[in-house]
Amino acid sequence: MGNSCSCMRRSGEASASTPSNTESSVEEQIERSKVHWSTLAEHSSSGLIAEDESDCEAEAEVSNVREFMELQRHPTWGGFFQTMGYDLGNLWKSLGELVVGEKFAEGGQAELFHAKVTWWNPKDNELDERERCHHVVKVFKKGTFLRHLxxxxxxxxxxxxxxxxxxxxxxxxxxxxRYISRVYRGILLKNGQFAFLMEKDDFDLRSLIERCFQLRVDKGRGPFSNEDGESMMYDIALGVEFLHNRNIIHRDLKASNVLVQDYYRVSKWPKWLCYVADYECSVGVVGTGFFRAPEILQALNEQIISEKPEVFSRAADIYAYGMTCYEVLTGKLPFENHPLHDKTSSLINQVINHDLRPKVPKYVEGWARKLLKRCWQRDPRARPSMGEILDILSTNSYYVRLREESLKEKFGENHRNYLKHQKLI
Incomplete structure (x- = not known):
């Protein structure tokens, strides 16, 4: 599935708080987002959608029903795959009614739609209302085969x-x-398209960065204050650590794959809470541009990426985490203003063979500059673990220590230790 909606811009969210509902606005933002869509490995993207569109949709629908029922029969995690609004066979009953609303974002393989869910269990509806929980569905495009996904x-x-x-x-x-975006189930729509049922957050971090950067009076600094930026770096690190502790390699970490909850309505600080997203279909993604570690760029350059699965590692995520923090601290994308920006092959060569990295402005504090440098080491073994990064953040940031104290007070000393039998809220 490969982060099919990665880097997709949530349409109408460029202003973060005043989304547009016009169809033209949606299409315009989706068109602009295409430059940020992540790349899939050739072996992952080939065969997902049949070449003859006139035949593939009907074929995929029949195939997907059969494949979905097979997934439901898995003795351990079959319950993850359930239907909404209709029953498919006698094994699992529908969870509730699902009304798919307007599309608000799109990626290379999938589209995001607003969704209205009514659970059969009244207690679940009460919980959603109490927590103000809203839903979205990430729907894979017509003709996409579940057997490949x-x-x-x-x-x-x-x-x-x-x-x-x-x-x-x-x-x-x-x-x-909660440190990551919520994915409730894999579902099969009545027309045979596979989708993920997910919780809706307010906007993506890249949109927020651009909005705050435009509003900032001091144009010689980054988009956020130190307290807000360091809190975001902490949130993202917690999310990546959660995934790594679950043996999930993200493979496409960047600000547009981090979702944000506007927390100011609940508490004056932190203003925003960040959740790592687009991890639910990560296998097969080869990342985006210069968020990718040198070892991944090298394998792509040599066209041997399918033979080198080991380059997609926790260390590669750490490199991308450094680039994501660079976005948070500066508001910029990696190398966006570099003289070689339009000469991709030359820029790749400089990154791989000459340790070229983005220039970090002087206004970024020294400890944060050192952290980025460690994350961007050429040797993956020289990069810190996410646990080390969290310790560095806590040691150097007063605001991170405040966040940690709050989490410990609410959830206990082991709030970072994700043992079995712990529920995500």
Whole structure:
């Protein structure tokens, strides 16, 4: 599936708080977003959609029903795959009614739609209303075959679902804070298209960066204050650590793949909470532009990426984390103003062979500059782990320490230790 909506811009969210509802605005923003869509490995993208569109949609619909029912029969995590609004066979009953609304974003393989969910269980509806929870569906495009998509699911996602279900059925369920975007189920729509049912957050971090950068009076600095920027770096690190502890490699970390909740309506600080997103279909993605580590760029350059799966590692995510922090601290994309920006092959050569990295402005604090430098090491073994990064953030940032104290007070000393039988809230 490969982050099919990665880097997709949530249409209408360029202003973050005043989304446009016009169809032209949606299409314009989707068109602009195409330059940010992530790349899929050739072996992952080939065969997902049949070449003859007139035949593939009907073929995919029949194939997807058969494949979905097979997934439902899995003895451990079959319950992750369920229908909404109709029953498919006798194994799993529909969870509730689903009304798919307007499209608000698009990626290379999938589209995002607003969704209205009415659960059969009244308690679930009460919970959604109490927590002001809204939903979206990430729908893979017509003609996409589920038999190919299923190989792109990270096993950690399904294992996490199993642990979450075990916890909810426990007489003493445990609770931990949420650090990533919520993916509830893999569902099959009535027309045979596969989709993820997900919780809707307010906007993506890239949109927020651009909005705040435009509004900032001091144009010689980044988009956020130190307290807000460091809090965001902390949130993103917590999210990546959560995934890594679940053996999920993100493969396409960047600000546009981080979702943001406008927290100011709840508390004056932090203003925003960030959640790592687009991890649910990461296998097969080869990332985006210069967010990719040198070892990935090298394998792509030599056209041996399918033979080098080991380059997609926790260390590669750490490199991308450094680039994402660069976005947060400066508001800029990697090398966006570099003299070689339009000469991609030359720029890639400089990154791989001459350790070229983005220039970090002097206004970025020294400890943060050192952190970026460590994340951007050529040797993956020289990069810090996410646990080390969290320690660095806590040691150097007063605001991060405040966040940690708050989390410990609410969730306990082990708020970062994701053991089994803990429920995501």
């Amino acid at each position: 299923k190989s792109q699911l990270p096993h950690g996602l399904l294992q996490w679902y199993v642990e979450d279900m075990e916890n909810m059925e426990s007489p003493t369920p445990k609770v931990i804070p």
